[in-house]
Amino acid sequence: MINHAELLAQVANLYYEENLTQDEIAHRIGTSRSTVSRLLHEARAAGVVEIIIHYPWKTMSELEQELTGRFHLRHARVLAGQGRPYPEILRGLGVLAARYLESVLQESSILGISWGTAVHSTVQALRPERKLPITVVQMIGAVGTGDPLIDGPDLARLLANIYGGECRYLHAPLVVEDAQVQEMLLQEPRIRETLSLACQADVALVGIGSTVPEVSSLLRAGYLDLETLMQLRAQGAVGDVCARHYDAQGRLLDIELNQRIVGIELEALHHIEQVIGVAGGEAKAEAILGALRGGHVNVLVTDDVAAKRVLALESSNR
Numbered sequence: 001m002i003n004h005a006e007l008l009a010q011v012a013n014l015y016y017e018e019n020l021t022q023d024e025i026a027h028r029i030g031t032s033r034s035t036v037s038r039l040l041h042e043a044r045a046a047g048v049v050e051i052i053i054h055y056p057w058k059t060m061s062e063l064e065q066e067l068t069g070r071f072h073l074r075h076a077r078v079l080a081g082q083g084r085p086y087p088e089i090l091r092g093l094g095v096l097a098a099r100y101l102e103s104v105l106q107e108s109s110i111l112g113i114s115w116g117t118a119v120h121s122t123v124q125a126l127r128p129e130r131k132l133p134i135t136v137v138q139m140i141g142a143v144g145t146g147d148p149l150i151d152g153p154d155l156a157r158l159l160a161n162i163y164g165g166e167c168r169y170l171h172a173p174l175v176v177e178d179a180q181v182q183e184m185l186l187q188e189p190r191i192r193e194t195l196s197l198a199c200q201a202d203v204a205l206v207g208i209g210s211t212v213p214e215v216s217s218l219l220r221a222g223y224l225d226l227e228t229l230m231q232l233r234a235q236g237a238v239g240d241v242c243a244r245h246y247d248a249q250g251r252l253l254d255i256e257l258n259q260r261i262v263g264i265e266l267e268a269l270h271h272i273e274q275v276i277g278v279a280g281g282e283a284k285a286e287a288i289l290g291a292l293r294g295g296h297v298n299v300l301v302t303d304d305v306a307a308k309r310v311l312a313l314e315s316s317n318r
Helices: 005-015 022-029 035-043 062-069 086-104 115-123 154-162 179-186 191-200 215-221 226-234 282-292 303-317
Strands: 073-081 108-113 135-138 166-168 202-207 237-243 245-246 276-280 299-303
Touching: 005 022, 005 035, 062 073, 062 282, 062 303, 073 086, 073 303, 086 115, 086 202, 086 276, 086 299, 108 154, 115 154, 115 202, 115 276, 135 154, 135 191, 154 166, 166 179, 179 191, 215 226, 237 282, 282 299, 282 303, 299 303
Parallel strands: 073 299, 108 135, 108 202, 135 166, 202 276, 276 299
Antiparallel strands: 237 245
């Protein structure tokens, strides 16, 4: 007699793979249609069945070309948002970024990764055709958010597992108490070795953070409170990449917070061949523009609303 988990898998297979009706399944396994319906719902809730909707994610080539030319990018991918709610936009950005990432990774590639919802969406959308012996390296310390799926160590492990590669962790928190603690941690051999490997990455996958409260990842994670975030804005911060805050021109700010970050430096990102920045929404436009002006990313995956706002801001400041 099969156990309950096997029964759920059997019913799901008959329905989703063999395309039998619920009545046909009920007849085959000797039960009622209502029981089959309940088992199918239970199979989805238990994760036996995973339904993935492949949206026809359209891109906007004119905006891509304009962004690429204006900011001398290697590539730009601009999602046609079509009025979708932000969670769907985020899913679409993840798909576009994942397809691009799949196209550039090669055997023995070193892939650096940061953290956040956009990076998580990208990792979730990866569907590589084959395994690759890549090395995934965590470029910044652990955030320790309430949602571990968007944190660096968990994302790095998940991504390495998808490709069948290996993972190198940065065993440190993202933000420490003061600059002295940061300096001490950076002298620790394992941390120093991991950051050295991150600097040798062939490809980096990063989110672009904002100091706009509604979309601030560090505020949401509890690393900053609203008062501190407003102080950062008053000091000229518009966004961050790998938690390093910069101004509207993309210049790294000489602020206390930047001296407490355990992770890769912005300057080191400039020496990585492909740095893929994933961010969308109008509220992120100022941060995206700063990242582009500073050369902190050279591949951009965004949506049409953010792209248009970025280009408008750039034109108004010329």
